[in-house]
Amino acid sequence: xxxxxxxxxxxxxxxxxxxxxxxxxxxxxxxxxxxxxxxxxxxxxxxxxxxxxxxxxxxxxxxxxxxxxxxxxxxxxxxxxxxxxxxxxxxxxxxxxxxxxxxxxxxxxxxxxxxxxxxxxxxxxxxxxxxxxxxxxxxxxxxxxxxxxxxxxxxxxxxxxxxxxx
Amino acid sequence: xxxxxxxxxxxxxxxxxxxxxxxxxxxxxxxxxxxxxxxxxxxxxxxxxxxxxxxxxxxxxxxxxxxxxxxxxxxxxxxxxxxxxxxxxxxxxxxxxxxxxxxxxxxxxxxxxxxxxxxxxxxxxxxxxxxxxxxxxxxxxxxxxxxxxxxxxxxxxxxxxxxxxxxxxxxxxxxxxxxxxxxxxxxxxxxxxxxxxxxxxxxxxxxxxxxxxxxxxxxxxxxxxxxxxxxxxxxxxxxxxxxxxxxxxxxxxxxxxxxxxxxxxxxxxxxxxxxxxxxxxxxxxxxxxxxxxxxxxxxxxxxxxxxxxxxxxxxxxxxxxxxxxxxxxxxxxxxxxxxxxxxxxxxxxxxxxxxxxxxxxxxxxxxxxxxxxxxxxxxxxxxxxxxxxxxxxxxxxxxxxxxxxxxxxxxxxxxxxxxxxxxxxxxxxxxxxxxxxxxxxxxxxxxxxxxxxxxxxxxxxxxxxxxxxxxxxxxxxxxxxxxxxxxxxxxxxxxxxxxxxxx
Numbered sequence: 001x002x003x004x005x006x007x008x009x010x011x012x013x014x015x016x017x018x019x020x021x022x023x024x025x026x027x028x029x030x031x032x033x034x035x036x037x038x039x040x041x042x043x044x045x046x047x048x049x050x051x052x053x054x055x056x057x058x059x060x061x062x063x064x065x066x067x068x069x070x071x072x073x074x075x076x077x078x079x080x081x082x083x084x085x086x087x088x089x090x091x092x093x094x095x096x097x098x099x100x101x102x103x104x105x106x107x108x109x110x111x112x113x114x115x116x117x118x119x120x121x122x123x124x125x126x127x128x129x130x131x132x133x134x135x136x137x138x139x140x141x142x143x144x145x146x147x148x149x150x151x152x153x154x155x156x157x158x159x160x161x162x163x164x165x166x
Numbered sequence: 167x168x169x170x171x172x173x174x175x176x177x178x179x180x181x182x183x184x185x186x187x188x189x190x191x192x193x194x195x196x197x198x199x200x201x202x203x204x205x206x207x208x209x210x211x212x213x214x215x216x217x218x219x220x221x222x223x224x225x226x227x228x229x230x231x232x233x234x235x236x237x238x239x240x241x242x243x244x245x246x247x248x249x250x251x252x253x254x255x256x257x258x259x260x261x262x263x264x265x266x267x268x269x270x271x272x273x274x275x276x277x278x279x280x281x282x283x284x285x286x287x288x289x290x291x292x293x294x295x296x297x298x299x300x301x302x303x304x305x306x307x308x309x310x311x312x313x314x315x316x317x318x319x320x321x322x323x324x325x326x327x328x329x330x331x332x333x334x335x336x337x338x339x340x341x342x343x344x345x346x347x348x349x350x351x352x353x354x355x356x357x358x359x360x361x362x363x364x365x366x367x368x369x370x371x372x373x374x375x376x377x378x379x380x381x382x383x384x385x386x387x388x389x390x391x392x393x394x395x396x397x398x399x400x401x402x403x404x405x406x407x408x409x410x411x412x413x414x415x416x417x418x419x420x421x422x423x424x425x426x427x428x429x430x431x432x433x434x435x436x437x438x439x440x441x442x443x444x445x446x447x448x449x450x451x452x453x454x455x456x457x458x459x460x461x462x463x464x465x466x467x468x469x470x471x472x473x474x475x476x477x478x479x480x481x482x483x484x485x486x487x488x489x490x491x492x493x494x495x496x497x498x499x500x501x502x503x504x505x506x507x508x509x510x511x512x513x514x515x516x517x518x519x520x521x522x523x524x525x526x527x528x529x530x531x532x533x534x535x536x537x538x539x540x541x542x543x544x545x546x547x548x549x550x551x552x553x554x555x556x557x558x559x560x561x562x563x564x565x566x567x568x569x570x571x572x573x574x575x576x577x578x579x580x581x582x583x584x585x586x587x588x589x590x591x592x593x594x595x596x597x598x599x600x601x602x603x604x605x606x607x608x609x610x611x612x613x614x615x616x617x618x619x620x621x622x623x624x625x626x627x628x629x630x631x632x633x634x635x636x637x638x639x640x641x642x643x644x645x646x647x648x649x650x651x652x653x654x655x656x657x658x659x660x661x662x663x664x665x666x667x668x669x
Binding site for chain 2 (some may be wrong): 001003005007012014016018024026028033035037039041043044045048049054055056057058059060065066067068069070071072073075076078080082094096103104105106109133134135147
């Protein structure tokens, strides 16, 4: 199978081929790597690369990956080549738009902006309290607050949409 | 000695106290909220009582409920752990009235040391050096401005009832003062329902060194040497160690004496900690006294061999301390890392949730004070601490190596944890050299981390790609039999001419 990865903004081509029981040949931009990989515990893999042993924790959602190896976190995206092609032809995308969502379950303590208000990238827009700590969430882009989905005092789930900036 | 002790807490610290009770042959009584029925502290206790809804203000913080359980269970003493009711003088008074022994200092000692301003006055009178600042809580905004100008920036705003890094704000310039004051007051209000603040000069490049003390009812006091807790983020300790690399034997003796003087000034009983700031010239200033068992007490236990919780229990039962000052020795070096359910790669956002798998470290010199198990769901209502990992070594170098080794063995899945962060700290050159202050994590560490080249990107991408590959194949295989075995076979069956003809 072929995949397109994005690492530090750079696109790479990745291909996976099964060569035996738990044996794989993974090609990254033309370089082939042979590994012995076993999913040993939930999201944790034991990987033998040559004779070198790695413990690798793979967390992935919606093609975005965060992989932990020896305390280091590697962030990248990985997408099926066909899906990527589909997405590219699928429309305009979301340039200049940013959804602020809650990274954890908690309570909305304070809205720092109102609908229609101009905001700058990195500006704090909402305060969410979780586990006794108040966390100010920032907006990723410069724009106008298009819609606010929550009220002060509301309890929100992890991943809940809080407000949209356009 | 007590026959039964109630532990008015939850999580790892409740388990810690229950362990001491078991070892001393004392029955332990746990209390739990509706979400904590499965929690480890319920399973490690001899008895357990439900005390209400998940929210701490309706369960673990309700004095009436705790007292009621103590009476119903026949517990003679209550250990409050840390947090919740641990430093609440009203709770201490209530216990006194109900003739239930609180394992901790008197309400008077708590009240004096709990009010930061009163504490300053008291210890200053006992000859203890303090940081320049106000003695009274400041009520009006105008006064905050006036005092801040007088002391000179940078200043620190602190909630009078504060603790654990909450209601604390560093203000570098007058222009930041108004908004910082608002944040500090609002945080203090929601955390302690008391929004009064006081103000102190901010010591540049301070190191946080604290002295563990023990006192009994017979006027005996010992100090168990220092712990350094300069590795903090957002003013919250995350790594602690003993001994401190900057403390000399003379300094240790001087700080120990001053800490005991402070304790004596309030006739302190039980375990307590005097926190000091140490400036680059090694002057030390009293910061506050914590009138409870500290989160980081295990590092002291590892280097001194003293079981602090057991001493607390003995002293509360009226026995004299089992150790004298001349018996106290620091042997080797111990480090503690606080493992929280937080995402270190997303600004330490709390990540409560289900622990889907767990592998805890072991081996020589490793202690894991944990409050969780595989299959436990970390509730959103309380501190997201998972465990305290402690490593002991014959010297600091060995302790660091062991901690690093133990951290890489530690596997927690389902929730993000601070384990990766701790590995990075243990690898950091400045930490290894002992060259840091309380600003290290926020000012130096993250910047250096941002510039560090990662080694194993290929392995990361390879493994993720294999996982995607297998997931896609699994999905594809799961779909096929449905197409083949569904309505198609029914149609074949009913259309077989032989069967139809039978009808």
